[in-house]
Amino acid sequence: MRPTIQAVAFDVGETLIRDDRMWEGWANWLGVPRHTLSALVGAVVAQGRDNADALRLARPGLDIAAEAAAREAAGCGEQLDDSDLYADVRPALSTLQAAGLRVIIAGNQSARAGELLRALDLPADVIVTSGEWGVAKPEPAFYQRVIDVAGCAPDRIVYVGDHPVNDVFPARAAGLRTAHLRRGPWGHLWADDADVVEAADWRADTLADLVRIVTT
Template identity: 70%
Template structure:
């Protein structure tokens, strides 16, 4: 029996629009340029930070992120960044008696910002707090541990094949591939993604229905 719904953050709960717009401002290029380059690295199966390195070869993304933070231009997750279905869908999951866990590849600072949004979730944790990141197996071991469940009782919902679907399935979790954001749309019909996904959904509103079906 499924007891827990665990959700990725970027392009699952939060639109990355403001994230990339912030980088565009910082690097002095139009937002659509960054978006186009993100699309280019997506179709090549590369890390999204490579889009920034196309703009500035050799860019040390970690150092540049620290510089943005020091300048007061760092990451900021607000209500406006949430997809419209997030609050009602998470509330529906809890109403259905399911534990809701938010766990993604974000910083500890992002975790604090997510908690400040007062989302209907039981647990919020990030890779920055755990010291392990997707797609590492340890990330999913920590997820199952904090959920207090067996792997097969947990559904991981996400958009990214390499970070979400493949490692979650390998760890024994059920998976729901969300067709949202560049990764979710581009890889939606890839045979390997279809094989790894227990369910394929277009909205978080579908989660309760598919897991209870």
């Protein structure tokens, strides 16, 4: 019999938050048609590359960190509000907390994104980003930090995400249980991949599905 789940940790982009606004902002900043950048995102996803490569294809030689800082300085930086959340996020997180589970939000985002996420007053016990921790997925140290804030054994934690390479595979390697979410480009494209199917303890189409899985 498997250990009882005590904590659920969530990826952010395309798990809790739609990335539409982010990509639209970058398209506007770079002066690239939105459809062009969207198509480039799809292309790098299909090739198994990092999403940021879409920006480098749109603007060869782009220094993404420097450009992001320039956007912030110009008042065109990161923004998040309730309209960016998927509709099932608040109900799912609330239900998990009500069931006595520790809810953690931890993804590959900037420190600024961490501030914006906490300002949403989501029903979560911990909200933190790779920019604040100084280590990013898929590094094992990121998942050790997740284990530390969960305060329980790895096999009592479920990590939920859409990205096989950043979420499912490294979380499993760290000893966590995993749930792959069919959401966003990565989630849809790789949902039925044989390696993902084997690595994920569960696969879900919505967070409501996930709640039913981990609370029954």
